[in-house]
Amino acid sequence: xxxxxxxxxxxxxxxxxxxxxxxxxxxxxxxxxxxxxxxxxxxxxxxxxxxxxxxxxxxxxxxxxxxxxxxxxxxxxxxxxxxxxxxxxxxxxxxxxxxxxxxxxxxxxxxxxxxxxxxxxxxxxxxxxxxxxxxxxxxxxxxxxxxxxxxxxxxxxxxxxxxxxxxxxxxxxxxxxxxxxxxxxxxxxxxxxxxxxxxxxxxxxxxxxxxxxxxxxxxxxxxxxxxxxxxxxxxxxxxxxxxxxxxxxxxxxxxxxxxxxxxxxxxxxxxxxxxxxxxxxxxxxxxxxxxxxxxxxxxxxxxxxxxxxxxxxxxxxxxxxxxxxxxxxxxxxxxxxxxxxxxxxxxxxxxxxxxxxxxxxxxxxxxxxxxxxxxxxxxxxxxxxx
Amino acid sequence: xxxxxxxxxxxxxxxxxxxxxxxxxxxxxxxxxxxxxxxxxxxxxxxxxxxxxxxxxxxxxxxxxxxxxxxxxxxxxxxxxxxxxxxxxxxxxxxxxxxxxxxxxxxxxxxxxxxxxxxxxxxxxxxxxxxxxxxxxxxxxxxxxxxxxxxxxxxxxxxxxxxxxxxxxxxxxxxxxxxxxxxxxxxxxxxxxxxxxxxxxxxxxxxxxxxxxxxxxxxxxxxxxxxxxxxxxxxxxxxxxxxxxxxxxxxxxxxxxxxxxxxxxxxxxxxxxxxxxxxxxxxxxxxxxxxxxxxxxxxxxxxxxxxxxxxxxxxxxxxxxxxxxxxxxxxxxxxxxxxxxxxxxxxxxxxxxxxxxxxxxxxxxxxxxxxxxxxxxxxxxxxxxx
Numbered sequence: 001x002x003x004x005x006x007x008x009x010x011x012x013x014x015x016x017x018x019x020x021x022x023x024x025x026x027x028x029x030x031x032x033x034x035x036x037x038x039x040x041x042x043x044x045x046x047x048x049x050x051x052x053x054x055x056x057x058x059x060x061x062x063x064x065x066x067x068x069x070x071x072x073x074x075x076x077x078x079x080x081x082x083x084x085x086x087x088x089x090x091x092x093x094x095x096x097x098x099x100x101x102x103x104x105x106x107x108x109x110x111x112x113x114x115x116x117x118x119x120x121x122x123x124x125x126x127x128x129x130x131x132x133x134x135x136x137x138x139x140x141x142x143x144x145x146x147x148x149x150x151x152x153x154x155x156x157x158x159x160x161x162x163x164x165x166x167x168x169x170x171x172x173x174x175x176x177x178x179x180x181x182x183x184x185x186x187x188x189x190x191x192x193x194x195x196x197x198x199x200x201x202x203x204x205x206x207x208x209x210x211x212x213x214x215x216x217x218x219x220x221x222x223x224x225x226x227x228x229x230x231x232x233x234x235x236x237x238x239x240x241x242x243x244x245x246x247x248x249x250x251x252x253x254x255x256x257x258x259x260x261x262x263x264x265x266x267x268x269x270x271x272x273x274x275x276x277x278x279x280x281x282x283x284x285x286x287x288x289x290x291x292x293x294x295x296x297x298x299x300x301x302x303x304x305x306x307x308x309x310x311x312x313x314x315x316x317x318x319x320x321x322x323x324x325x326x327x328x329x330x331x332x333x334x335x336x337x338x339x340x341x342x343x344x345x346x347x348x349x350x351x352x353x354x355x356x357x358x359x360x361x362x363x364x365x366x367x368x369x370x371x372x373x374x375x376x377x378x379x380x381x382x383x384x385x386x
Numbered sequence: 387x388x389x390x391x392x393x394x395x396x397x398x399x400x401x402x403x404x405x406x407x408x409x410x411x412x413x414x415x416x417x418x419x420x421x422x423x424x425x426x427x428x429x430x431x432x433x434x435x436x437x438x439x440x441x442x443x444x445x446x447x448x449x450x451x452x453x454x455x456x457x458x459x460x461x462x463x464x465x466x467x468x469x470x471x472x473x474x475x476x477x478x479x480x481x482x483x484x485x486x487x488x489x490x491x492x493x494x495x496x497x498x499x500x501x502x503x504x505x506x507x508x509x510x511x512x513x514x515x516x517x518x519x520x521x522x523x524x525x526x527x528x529x530x531x532x533x534x535x536x537x538x539x540x541x542x543x544x545x546x547x548x549x550x551x552x553x554x555x556x557x558x559x560x561x562x563x564x565x566x567x568x569x570x571x572x573x574x575x576x577x578x579x580x581x582x583x584x585x586x587x588x589x590x591x592x593x594x595x596x597x598x599x600x601x602x603x604x605x606x607x608x609x610x611x612x613x614x615x616x617x618x619x620x621x622x623x624x625x626x627x628x629x630x631x632x633x634x635x636x637x638x639x640x641x642x643x644x645x646x647x648x649x650x651x652x653x654x655x656x657x658x659x660x661x662x663x664x665x666x667x668x669x670x671x672x673x674x675x676x677x678x679x680x681x682x683x684x685x686x687x688x689x690x691x692x693x694x695x696x697x698x699x700x701x702x703x704x705x706x707x708x709x710x711x712x713x714x715x716x717x718x719x720x721x722x723x724x725x726x727x728x729x730x731x732x733x734x735x736x737x738x739x740x741x742x743x744x745x746x747x748x749x750x751x752x753x754x755x756x757x758x759x760x761x762x763x764x765x766x767x768x769x770x771x772x
Contacts, residue, residue, distance in 0.1 A: 016634060063619055110517075258512075
């Protein structure tokens, strides 16, 4: 039965009106088709994952655990953050069930209907979705040169930034830009929410010191992930925050899922303590650097007359700006029909646009052969569309 | 630094005002002290956990997965639900990062500031916390005999119920009460949110058919957990919902943490498919039944002149009503000083009360020796307090 009587409609929350299907999700549903070449997701390479074993795990890790996470893992992360220049203690570390959860917790902490939130344009679309769901009003800004007047006028509740190998643009802020962002947050006492899932995937020498390390006064939340540097299926990430925010974030974490998976926490700690860890990360970056370079070469063969792009110094994505501003959402079904998936650019923008003529291409998941043939197909479709 | 300038206070969301520390959390922080006898948490017995191994897990389980969960696990859960009388397909199953997450998702789906929500009194305190955090206004009801007039007047957005071995009361609704609850939801088209984490921990013969199976029309969400029947550290649960709610719940799940831990999903599926599974559950229930009986006997020795209680036919808790209505929150620090932890009753009530004279005692975690000495100490403290 379960049909609804029209006299008594279900009364959903107001925010449910902003609960749209994720474009990534819809696309990921088709990329598993045999033969599909996918530049769509941000999937790490399958052969990059370590072997995990639970053999030596103490049985008490199967019991309920602390909402904040395992003490040893928090200490290890705090030490790593300190070595990056961020002054913090283990008490400032909160283990997350993936860094998507950090976005949910921060949204809950700050956003009411109508709350202004400063976001880059473009930026991570699943962050935009969550912020929008809680009622955010977006104030777009350039993370490398925030406009203080706008921030003074709009008073954003926080500024969201991906300073290192940004998703989707691939941009990495230089030292001056990082200082400018930190100074702007300090000047307005705007909390900085720094999302840093890609920092270990570095291919060219560039500045990667967290912007949070440069703050003098503003509250801050920094989050990292083990999805790219270890394995996404573990669903483990972490945040580190200025002390005054921790009691709130810890309670929000507890209300969300009590605590994070303890098996994953134990497995990740073993990997972080593995003496081979830095060599493994270097191997991983080397592997992805080769894929980036092959992808870049294929792009130059097929897109040089169609688009412009920066070669990303790290991360997982090329961000293409086509010479003609077409609606790349309309390109997608044709591409999928031709066996190639990509991410249209429009959902990465905080403001509604008809056609941005930009698209995001993942290079880490495809072999160089697939990159070559997929980009050839995609270029032909773009040529037909413009 | 990170001190806040008083001129620019952090602007938290309005709901953050209702973000209080969890009483359970505060208590769990002290129960690890050596020598403490804890009746406070709902911790399963450490020796009840199976041995888990990842040896045969396919490597692709380390990749990103579907927000809905692993197909095989969803099918297995749907089959189990059908065998309980709930008509559903695998498409109606959503794997959760523990059933606390289901509470968060349902709150997001239904609750705006001021939204009426029907809850039992007493009920699971962490559900009350989440509902309150999202702004719920509570409409207390008796799950075995809902008052239709109140529901017609108050129009709750949904009714939350733990019909089987309720937390904290231990109550299990009989067949007539289950029918009454289903009929009331149908009559008002009130969505039923049925929380069922304890159903496998059954010690006496009693009706356990999900109330959702008796619904004719009302939308429903049923959720279960593997924390009690396998291991909490896996952080895995599931919900099953009427079809019209699934698109919303799936999107909410994706926004919360993309998807649940795939290692845990694989490990749980192996256990569910283990031919010894039903024997293991029977052993587990037998083990807890002995602890319940020993606890009951110790209660009769020490509390017979101080309190009344029902012997719970399943679950993890005794719910004591003292002969004198004292504030059990004030009893707690004295008890902890004397080496015994328990859960005061007041936080389980949806309305503010000065003193309810009730307390929750977990019997699954303590040996019979600890139960005996802990209850003797507690009874002495109660005698001093009344």
